[in-house]
Amino acid sequence: MKPLKPWVLVLVAIVVGLLGVAANAFAMRSSAPTPVLPISAIGSMAVIAVVTLGLGIRVLRWRTGHRSHMLDPIFAARTLVLAHACAYAGAVLLGWHGGVIADQVPLLASRAGTPAVETALLLIAGSVVMVAIGFIVERFCRIPPEEGDDDGLSEGGRTPDTEGGLA
Template sequence: MKPLRPWAVGLVVLLAGLVGLAGNLAAQRASAPTPVLPQSAFASIAAISLLTLVLGIRVLRWRNGKRKHMLDPIFAARTLVLAHACTYAGALLLGWHAGVIADQVALLATRAGNPVVLQALGMMAGGVAMVTIGFIVERFCRIPPEEGDDGEDSPGMRRRPGRAPDAEGGLA
């Protein structure tokens, strides 16, 4: 599985922000309520983030040597997929609610202490937490190099042109 790319996550945040801005404008024109997740979503965000972190710590502990038994590779792969999903879900939350707040900036002076804006700020914080936990758990799931793997002669590694191995097998 390919590692997360920060630019791709940033692009998701940006696109979700534009969609959130457009959604809030459409809601205002239709006299609908501001499209912000309810406060009960905080429990879901916390549960998903905590579960991802706990599973990631299990993989990290096994990787760092606390090996009572062999770790199921499917478990580790599922943990990695969960970390990626957590990151992208957090990016969507962050972007959407940032777009909603961007549209509400002009109204902040007249609506000081607006519960919708505070709720959107809280959802943005939850999105940042999910993205952060996703990146951290992805690091937990990385396999360290095996002993003796220097990366110089390993398959898939490219040598610089014009350099050949010397008599001991190293690069000259």
């Protein structure tokens, strides 16, 4: 599996942010409520982040020598996929709520402290945590380089762009 690329996550956040701006503008013209997730979504984001981090720590502990039994490679691969999903979900939520806030900027002076903006700011903070945990757990799931690699070349004769492959 290929490692996360920060520029792809930034691109996802920008595209979804533009959609958030458009959705908020449409909601304001329609006199609909601001399109942000409820405050309870922060709890769901926290559960996802903690579970991802917990599974990643389990893989890291095995990698660092706590090997009473063999680690299931499917478990490590699923943990890596969960880390990627956590990072992408964080980027989507960051973009959406960032776009909503960006569209609300002209109105913030007249109605500062609106609950929707405060909730969006909290969700942005949670999104940044999710992206960070995605990168951290991905790092935990890296396979160390083989001991026989003296020249640092991979099987195809190319130099690896990371210190080791991913699970």
